[in-house]
Amino acid sequence: MTNKSFIIILLFLLATLTSGCRDQRIMEKLGFTHTVAYDLLPNGKTAFTLTLPKADKNSEAHQETLTAVSDSYKDATIIMGRQTHFNLVNGQMRNVLFGTALAKQGLWNHLNALNRDPVVSPLAKITIASGNAGDILKKDYKEHPKPGKYIDLLLDKQAKNFASYRITLFSFSRDYYDDGIDPIAPTIKDNGDTLETFGLALFQDDKYVTKLxxxxxxxxxxxxxxxxxxxxxxxxxxxxxxxxxxxxxxxxxxxxxxxxxxxxxxxxxxxxxxxxxxxxxxxxxxxxxxxxxxxxxxxxxxxxxxxxxxxxxxxxxxxxxxxxxxxxxxxxxxxxxxxxxxxxxxxxxxxxxxxxxxxxxxxxxxxx
Amino acid sequence: MRENLSAFHVTILIFMIQFGVVLFNLSQIEAYYFGMNGWLILFVVFAIVTLNILLIGIVYRLGNGRSIFEIFEEALPSIIRIPLYIFLTSLWGLLGSLLGKQYVLIFQMIAFPTSSTMLIKLLIDLLGFYLVSKGIYTISKASSIFFWLVIWTAILFLFLMKEFEFVRLTPFIFREHKDYLEGFFYVYPAFLGFEFSLLLFPYVNKKSKLIKSTFLGNLLLTIVYLIISIFSFGFFGYHLLKELQFPMIELFACIQLPFIERMENIIYGFFLCTTIITLVFYFWSAKEALSRVFPKVKQNTLGIMIIAITYLISFCAQVLNDVETWLRYLGYLEIGVAVGLPLILIMILLLQRKRGGIIDK
Structure with missing residues (x-):
């Protein structure tokens, strides 16, 4: 082997191996936000609740639930970050849940913030909770998966049969911008022991006005x-x-x-x-x-x-x-x-x- | 025996030089500047580019396929020639370098946001240098392979068909448009790259059908742009489209397969293939021009010099908006070159002919 090709191979190896040292993402250290709930508080601020599924064998719980009160989701994640040993990341966000009160006031500010973040998937689902959204996430539906996962699976299945709708961040935004259509979103309701898809929330621009x-x-x-x-x-x-x-x-x-x-x-x-x-x-x-x-x-x-x-x-x-x-x-x-x-x-x-x-x-x- | 580029390779090469990162926001530019159904402007631009290619065809015919540098050298004194070559070298070198940087900056929006931009750019420039050092034949063969690596992504749009609605296209044409001229200068650079067939004269023969192949490459590009643009308008709707920074990334992000989602992260990586051909060709052309100024210096040394110097200059443009502003101004100059260079050459050749300098075959 000539000297020159040896150096090239060495450089190549060095480049491939060391490039992994930058910008590390270690699964065990990351908290993947799964579902986020937004609720309007009487003082005009927003209460944020988020769930992180856990794959930790040593821990009993399969889900971590964090809450914070703030004006924006991004600010709230900083507050919630103080409560967990995970690094919160939004790349796997599946569902965004809005309480009815907030939905009546208008969602665009919050949705726009999510749209702006390239990390958040445009396929994250938008759902309206009948009543308070955070309460649903904090609950334990004994015979069902953890609320975040439960809602996700329920909505997907229902949407396939057109018993509900799959509305994503992208499709909501598109209908919001289009001047010839208003957005819709599926609604879910807490039944005590179960959750139920409960028709469609109809919007006037970004404000929830009535339901089907x-x-x-x-x-x-x-x-x-x-x-x-x-x-x-x-x-x-x-x-x-x-x-x-x-x-x-x-x-x-x-x-x-x-x-x-x-x-x-x-x-x-x-x-x-x-x-x-x-x-x-x-x-x-x-x-x-x-x-x-x-x-x-x-x-x-x-x-x-x-x-x-x-x-x-x-x-x-x-x-x-x-x-x-x-x-x-x-x-x-x-x-x-x-x-x-x-x-x-x-x-x-x-x-x-x-x-x-x-x-x-x-x-x-x-x-x- | 000297190798010649085949017609197919020229077509693909021209397509790949033209095709680049601009694809990612082309439909947004159309929506913003030309309003509803702004994609129709592509037909206008296509027609103008075709005229521009015809100009190049006239140069090829009049010059009997001689290299444009030879034509310049016969006609112009070195006091005019050398500044012209230096100008072309700097323009092409900088364009190549900044296109690479633009790619990296967009890439960092979706992956490796905290890594050093210039480090990633260094890797791309190194790859570019290797390709430049291999010469035009290898570049054209590589571009044929890269072509297939990129073009398959078109199949993915089929997964989005159910979200596409013709109703969203609206029957209105160019309503709510902004300044047409400014928009034109944004869209035209998306087609730039065809002018490099000027530099291919020495590497082709009659069989290569240079002008026809360039035209076909440009036609293919227009078709790809049209499909993507019409699709974007019917998928996002005009009003959302004009608000999006990179509609193409958004499109890919909306694809969800049972085993994979967030496809944009992978797909964007594939577009390195087209970016690299574009920037390699700019570097290669810069090197060709510079080698006429310093004929005795080794080709590879010139290549390294150009890439290194433009790499240093590209430090100045820090953020995406800066890079885009630079690219816009350089794009204006390049449009000038694409139109001006053939015109100057035609004038020179006609003058030569009048003096009887060239005997017609």
């Missing part, structure tokens, strides 16, 4: 056109003697939106939807193996969904929260100057909404 009950989340997903699969149960008739329940599964939907303007300039929105699904349960008088009766049920489902959709949109219009993003379609149907002239927030409640639904029952199970 859990039974409406699938309808909401259907209207946004993102709905793929899940169980959708509808009471077609709730009269005591003739209760008619139908449960649809494995759904497939498409959506087209048409916008027209009447003489006064008020936008008319027509959602043209198709819905294909399997009936897994039906407690009514119709016999599904007879084509005519099945088509009658299809029509009944269509009418029911249409009425429900109109009710839901009317509710959103009442609170001036354009959570479906109707504004995006209205905007795209007008010229730029017309759109800018229109005050969408004020115009939105006046919009005439309707939908046209074509339901197809693909199959109805193994029994005729």
């Amino acid at each position: 009950p859990p039974k409406d989340t699938i309808l909401f997903a259907f209207l946004t056109g993102t709905f793929r699969k899940g169980n959708w149960n509808m009471y077609l008739s709730e009269k005591l003697k003739k209760k008619e329940l139908v449960v649809l599964n494995y759904l497939n939907s498409t959506k087209k939106v048409q916008v027209t303007h009447d003489q006064t300039g008020t936008p008319h929105i027509l959602y043209d939807l198709t819905l294909k699904g399997t009936v897994v349960d039906y407690t009514g008088p119709l016999n599904l193996s007879i084509d005519a009766e099945r088509h009658e049920l299809e029509k009944k489902i269509g009418d029911h969904v249409r009425a429900e959709a109109k009710r839901m949109v009317a509710h959103m219009q009442k609170y001036k929260a354009d959570s479906l993003g109707i504004g995006k379609h209205v905007r795209n149907s007008m010229s730029y100057s017309q759109w800018k002239k229109m005050n969408w927030r004020e115009e939105y409640p006046k919009v005439v909404f309707d939908c046209k639904i074509k339901v197809t029952i693909m199959e109805y199970g193994t029994f005729r």
